[in-house]
Structure formats: C-alpha cells, structure tokens
Amino acid sequence: MKGKYSNLLLYKMYQAHRLIRRYQISNLVEWNSTETDQALEPGCTVLLGMCSKLPTLIYANLACLQKAKWDQLKAVYIIVDCQKCDLEIGTEEKVIRSFPDLNISFFYYSEQQSQQAERLKLPYLYAWMSWCIGLKHTNTQSILIHDYDALILSNTVLQQRYQKFQAQQAKVQGIEWYHKNGFRRQDRLVCTFECFLDVAWLRSFSPIELFNNVGKYEERSVDYDITLEAQARSLAPEERTIAELSQSKSDIVHPSQMIHQYTMFRKFPGAALPCYSMILLPLFSFLAGDNTAFKSATLAVYKGKETEGKGSMVWEGVTIGLSQLESHHLHWGLLQSVQALVALEVKPRKDVFDYYQALYDRVGCALTGIQHDFASDKHQQWLTEAKLSSFAALAKCEALSINALSK
Structure with missing residues (x-):
C-alpha cells in the first residue's frame, strides 16, 4: 500500500x-x-x-x-x-x-x-x-x-x-x-x-x-x-x-510544533519525545520582558543533567525531556534566537551564550559559532560578542575568587 x-x-x-x-x-x-x-x-x-x-x-x-x-x-x-x-x-x-x-x-x-x-x-x-x-x-x-x-x-x-x-x-x-x-x-x-x-x-x-x-x-x-x-x-x-519568504527565512522566526511539543510533555512529562522547539521557550519569555529567562533556563538545564541520557529541564512547571535533542537542533535553535534578537536590536548578551553552551554540553559537542547556512556575518558577530562578554564575566569572577583567597 x-x-x-x-x-x-x-x-x-x-x-x-x-x-x-x-x-x-x-x-x-x-x-x-x-x-x-x-x-x-x-x-x-x-x-x-x-x-x-x-x-x-x-x-x-x-x-x-x-x-x-x-x-x-x-x-x-x-x-x-x-x-x-x-x-x-x-x-x-x-x-x-x-x-x-x-x-x-x-x-x-x-x-x-x-x-x-x-x-x-x-x-x-x-x-x-x-x-x-x-x-x-x-x-x-x-x-x-x-x-x-x-x-x-x-x-x-x-x-x-x-x-x-x-x-x-x-x-x-x-x-x-x-x-x-x-x-x-x-x-x-x-x-x-x-x-x-x-x-x-x-x-x-x-x-x-x-x-x-x-x-x-x-x-x-x-x-x-x-x-x-x-x-x-x-x-x-x-x-x-x-508566497515564499526570504531565502534565509529571516522574515520570520517560527520554531514550529512548539505548542504541540509542550502539550505532549504536559501529557507525558520527561518522556523521550521531540523537543527541538522547547529550547526556544526562554527566548519568548525574554522577549515578553523576563530578563532572567535565559539564566533561569541555563540553571534548569544543569539541574536536569542528573536524569538519564541528555537530561531534562523543567520550564513553567513541565518536565521537558532532552533525550532526542541533537546538535543540528541546537544549530537551528541558536540561529532562530540570534535572528530574532538581532532583528529586534537586542545587544549581545552573555546569558544567551551561556544557555546554549549548557545545551551543547548536554549533547556533547562544542559551541563554535552558528553552524547553519542561513547565518549571516551579522549573526555570527552578535554571538562572538556575546561569547566574549561571557568569557570576560568568567575571568572577572575568577579574579575576584583569587583575590578573596589571597587575603
């Protein structure tokens, strides 16, 4: 048939x-x-x-x-x-x-x-x-x-x-x-x-x-x-x-299946289900005015690392299983996030880089840039500046720790 x-x-x-x-x-x-x-x-x-x-x-x-x-x-x-x-x-x-x-x-x-x-x-x-x-x-x-x-x-x-x-x-x-x-x-x-x-x-x-x-x-x-x-x-x-959108799909950020996946995780908490759109929930919360969204999501990813496989993250009271998350999902999600933030004129943020770094750690691969054909130089530059600000913040914390220990 x-x-x-x-x-x-x-x-x-x-x-x-x-x-x-x-x-x-x-x-x-x-x-x-x-x-x-x-x-x-x-x-x-x-x-x-x-x-x-x-x-x-x-x-x-x-x-x-x-x-x-x-x-x-x-x-x-x-x-x-x-x-x-x-x-x-x-x-x-x-x-x-x-x-x-x-x-x-x-x-x-x-x-x-x-x-x-x-x-x-x-x-x-x-x-x-x-x-x-x-x-x-x-x-x-x-x-x-x-x-x-x-x-x-x-x-x-x-x-x-x-x-x-x-x-x-x-x-x-x-x-x-x-x-x-x-x-x-x-x-x-x-x-x-x-x-x-x-x-x-x-x-x-x-x-x-x-x-x-x-x-x-x-x-x-x-x-x-x-x-x-x-x-x-x-x-x-x-x-x-x-009516086809621009070749780079830069006219729209559309995770697709976000509500579908969220509904399925409400029905089956933490299950091995498609989750590629779930990683964009912090972006929407941030754009709605929650400046702590990416930081909270990063903590949720690290907190869920002790569960089986690639772990899970709890968001808005729902346990989202990350077992089906792959590197190409992260490449796509990172592009979607940076596209939206650049289009809306949001300055590079370390918490965005930190969040995706945590997700890349979960799937066991390095975050070396936006690995997607639709990523422009402007998008790559935004991520580079976000990465540098993250490293600068880490260096500052290490310096403060050393000073505290030397006293």
Whole structure:
C-alpha cells in the first residue's frame, strides 16, 4: 500500500480511530446559517490561538505583529484554550492595553470545549477548535492563521503577502507546501501555519469537515491535516498558492510544533519525545520582558543533567525531556534566537551564550559559532560578542575568587 500506511489493516485501523475521534468532537464547534450567510467586509482578521499554560508568549508575538500591521488588518482575535475563569486575572486587559493599535478581541473555550480538550490533550484538537471558534466570529473576507510561536520580523512581509493573495484571487495562501503524512510537495496542498484563507470558502464547510482525517489522495493513504481535505476536494490548483519568504527565512522566526511539543510533555512529562522547539521557550519569555529567562533556563538545564541520557529541564512547571535533542537542533535553535534578537536590536548578551553552551554540553559537542547556512556575518558577530562578554564575566569572577583567597 502506498502512502503513510504500509498495509491495509493499519490504514483501516487508523481510519476507524480518526472517525471515532471526529464523532466525539463533532458538536464542539458549530456555525449556523445566520453566521455563514452574513455579508463579509473587505480586509483581514488575524486568528491567534493562545496557550493558556504559556501566557507570556503572547507579548512577544504581538509586539512583532504590531510592527508588521498593515492597513487591511482590521482585527486580531485571540482564542484562549480554556475558560475565561481559568486565565490569570488581568491578562486580557493587560494585553489589550499593551497593543492598542491591533483592535484585539478575546474568545474563550466553553466548559464543554475546555474539559474535552484537557482530557484528550491532542495538539491538533486545540488548533482546530481555536481556529474554528475564531472563524465563527469573523466578519472580514480573509483571515490569517497566525501561529502562537511565530515572530514576524519583517515590517512589510504580511502586507506584501496579503496584496498578492488578493491579486491572485486564491482561496489559500501559505508559505510552504505540505509534504508529510503521505503527501508530497507536488500535491500543492498548503500548510495551515501562517496561512491566509478565504472566509466564505472555509465556512462553506462544517467545522468538523475541516478537522484532521485519514483517507486516500491519488491512490495514496494519507493523514489530512486541518483544512487539507477541504483543499484537496474543492480547490483547483491555482486557488492554492504559497508566497515564499526570504531565502534565509529571516522574515520570520517560527520554531514550529512548539505548542504541540509542550502539550505532549504536559501529557507525558520527561518522556523521550521531540523537543527541538522547547529550547526556544526562554527566548519568548525574554522577549515578553523576563530578563532572567535565559539564566533561569541555563540553571534548569544543569539541574536536569542528573536524569538519564541528555537530561531534562523543567520550564513553567513541565518536565521537558532532552533525550532526542541533537546538535543540528541546537544549530537551528541558536540561529532562530540570534535572528530574532538581532532583528529586534537586542545587544549581545552573555546569558544567551551561556544557555546554549549548557545545551551543547548536554549533547556533547562544542559551541563554535552558528553552524547553519542561513547565518549571516551579522549573526555570527552578535554571538562572538556575546561569547566574549561571557568569557570576560568568567575571568572577572575568577579574579575576584583569587583575590578573596589571597587575603
């Protein structure tokens, strides 16, 4: 059998499991004819699913989004993955007050939605439900699904993409073709992250029709991600487009799978799971205003070194296993961090170097620079200065210790 599943029995088993899951959640989000038939206004609404267990990430995200705001951006809808009573008091008001130019509205899960999501702890369920709640309330012709773990570093890229999306009269415009779970890039189906979509087209489907599914595509067994089945069954190839970012990906820092991985570690603390995006959590906390984030993370890495293998780190109360962390993950994570810090004009910091030094020590390799093709001279210089400041601080501490001993 071609595609994701190697044999018919396995395919049927996963297909049945997904059908049961779809049945269990089919009534969690619905929209009625009044909502789907309403006249839509020109412009775009950003839909941003917020992880209530990592609330500080919202500030870094919105600070970058505010700089990239364009005239046709009419509103930002933040959909929180819990009931309003479960979000820290004052968070909504503080966020709205901090970013007055973004026309922010908050939406929350109902009791039923919150209980089901927390019981299942499925990352793609959270994503689907949050986006559908936002879509239910949208009154503009277009939406941008903006990931919670994405930092827009270019002030013009969203405007340029939106204008291209409108000019092409496409229904979907992303930044990458989907090429996992049995799909290939040449299928020309669009990944949902950082994706512009046509609202009327999306709401022509019921919410559950946009959810993940197991099926066939061109004789291959596949696992449809959110909106992929709708794209495959209803859109012509020219209605599915991508707008590639700069070659170095310097327009955006997007760890990808950060919330997914965090949710899985909440479900399985310290387990041997993918963790490559988890190492960027301190960056987001720092950009949200926590100047001690990198120092705290460094201590957490060293504190967790006594566990098996490459150890673990505890962050925001969750034990993150580092057993699957490899050197190429660190090269990529270091680049992402320095790209963001340089773009946001943050001066070189020793605590950033110290943190990555601790991680490189955990995987047993040397930190000799940013080992990535997309690293520019400016990025390398930033890290060099951060390294020198770290060594200078160490030398100062050693000198103070020697002086103290000589007295």
